[in-house]
Amino acid sequence: MHPGTGESDDRAVARAGLTIGVLSVVAKLTAFVREAAIAAVYGRGPEVDAFFLALAVPVFLLALVAGSFQIALVPAYLARRRADGDAAADRLFAAAFGRMLAVLAAAALVMAAAAPAYLPWLAPALAPDTLALTADLLWIMTLFVVTGAGAVAWGGVLNARRRFALPAIAPAFTPLVMAVLLVVARDHLGVAALAWGAVLGTLIEAALVGGALRRLGGRLLPAAGAPDLAPLLRRWGPILLANLLLYGAGVLDQMMAAMLGPGAASAIGYGAKLVLAGLHVATLAIGVAILPAYSDQAAAGDLAALRSRLRRHVLLVAALSVPAVAAAALLAEPVVRLLYQRGAFGPDDTALVAAVLTAYAVQLPAYAAAVVLVRAAAVLELGRALAAAAAANLVLTVGLNAGFMAVWGVVGIALATAPAFLATAVILYVAVMRDSGRTG
Numbered sequence: 001m002h003p004g005t006g007e008s009d010d011r012a013v014a015r016a017g018l019t020i021g022v023l024s025v026v027a028k029l030t031a032f033v034r035e036a037a038i039a040a041v042y043g044r045g046p047e048v049d050a051f052f053l054a055l056a057v058p059v060f061l062l063a064l065v066a067g068s069f070q071i072a073l074v075p076a077y078l079a080r081r082r083a084d085g086d087a088a089a090d091r092l093f094a095a096a097f098g099r100m101l102a103v104l105a106a107a108a109l110v111m112a113a114a115a116p117a118y119l120p121w122l123a124p125a126l127a128p129d130t131l132a133l134t135a136d137l138l139w140i141m142t143l144f145v146v147t148g149a150g151a152v153a154w155g156g157v158l159n160a161r162r163r164f165a166l167p168a169i170a171p172a173f174t175p176l177v178m179a180v181l182l183v184v185a186r187d188h189l190g191v192a193a194l195a196w197g198a199v200l201g202t203l204i205e206a207a208l209v210g211g212a213l214r215r216l217g218g219r220l221l222p223a224a225g226a227p228d229l230a231p232l233l234r235r236w237g238p239i240l241l242a243n244l245l246l247y248g249a250g251v252l253d254q255m256m257a258a259m260l261g262p263g264a265a266s267a268i269g270y271g272a273k274l275v276l277a278g279l280h281v282a283t284l285a286i287g288v289a290i291l292p293a294y295s296d297q298a299a300a301g302d303l304a305a306l307r308s309r310l311r312r313h314v315l316l317v318a319a320l321s322v323p324a325v326a327a328a329a330l331l332a333e334p335v336v337r338l339l340y341q342r343g344a345f346g347p348d349d350t351a352l353v354a355a356v357l358t359a360y361a362v363q364l365p366a367y368a369a370a371v372v373l374v375r376a377a378a379v380l381e382l383g384r385a386l387a388a389a390a391a392a393n394l395v396l397t398v399g400l401n402a403g404f405m406a407v408w409g410v411v412g413i414a415l416a417t418a419p420a421f422l423a424t425a426v427i428l429y430v431a432v433m434r435d436s437g438r439t440g
Helices: 003-042 046-084 086-113 115-122 128-160 165-189 192-215 230-258 264-278 280-299 303-340 347-361 364-379 383-408 410-415 417-439
Strands: none
Touching: 003 046, 003 165, 003 264, 003 280, 003 303, 046 086, 046 128, 046 192, 046 230, 046 264, 046 280, 046 364, 086 115, 086 128, 115 128, 128 165, 128 192, 128 280, 165 192, 165 280, 230 264, 230 364, 230 383, 230 410, 230 417, 264 303, 264 347, 264 410, 280 303, 280 364, 303 347, 303 364, 303 417, 347 410, 364 383, 364 417, 383 410, 383 417, 410 417
């Protein structure tokens, strides 16, 4: 690859990342509206514990299955498109989408049906009434999982075609609809208004993203046909494990916080939402933007250039995350007070959630590096490295959470994410560089 071409492509990646980042910030800001509405109505009461627990499980399921499908789809779709044209790439997507949707629908039903069995084990400190409410909400959230899967899958095709803007902004509708429905239908639906709002919001999101793909001539419906899915499936399985690295820790945090008693899961929920909305946006934007670029470079066989670019990207996103950590430490309490401290949410709640937010922010440099490294490992089909990183992250998360929460309570759970992500980022970096050096 000519140096000028690489520099030009890096500028294109940067522009795409900036576009995705700005639009994602706008979308995430709407989540503040939802969180503020919940805080004003319920504070950190048992209804909020039930909702956050019922939200954490399906969001994790959607991120694990549909999110990993999207990451695996982009390199496979672009390789098929390069070799055989748009129609062949669209047939690959339709066949793979059908399989993903079937897996996800079955998993969502199991998630809801088995809830009475696993919820007492996951959250033993919550009252039986709270667990029963969580189980009821999970049945509603099965629809959220299925409708969200369409939006994620269709957004993956748009990203592969380097149409990044709409998939980045479309998620803004879901928290807005949830907040509106809570305000107007709380008397009739109670906290279930939030669950039904999530379903309706993802329907709107899917309609927007699917409509854009259809206008480009893409396929929306799943197909029963079976073109050669091996290149996609070789990536999808390991990336399922990689998404355990990126998303499983959050679910474990939520569940282990529930062991500390009422209100702890809510504190984790509020604090984590602020970090994910305000700080992870930039790194996730880069993750989406770099995936097509890495895929094209790997397909061209230019692995030495890919290794060089990866080093630059890892250093850049980690360095940019350091000021974000400092800003979070300085601004956590005033931001939480501004957004949440009203109604049932008091000063003690503000202090606790601010401490959780600050502790979560410490993970940002390692998390940012991991986002980039997971994409590179996916493109290079490093399944063993992804599996090892995911396993290390889960083991470290459980062990460090248990140790830190014994000392610092719910704040310790948030703080434990930093060393867990640092270890897994190192594992991925060594594996990717070793592979790129050997084959490049």
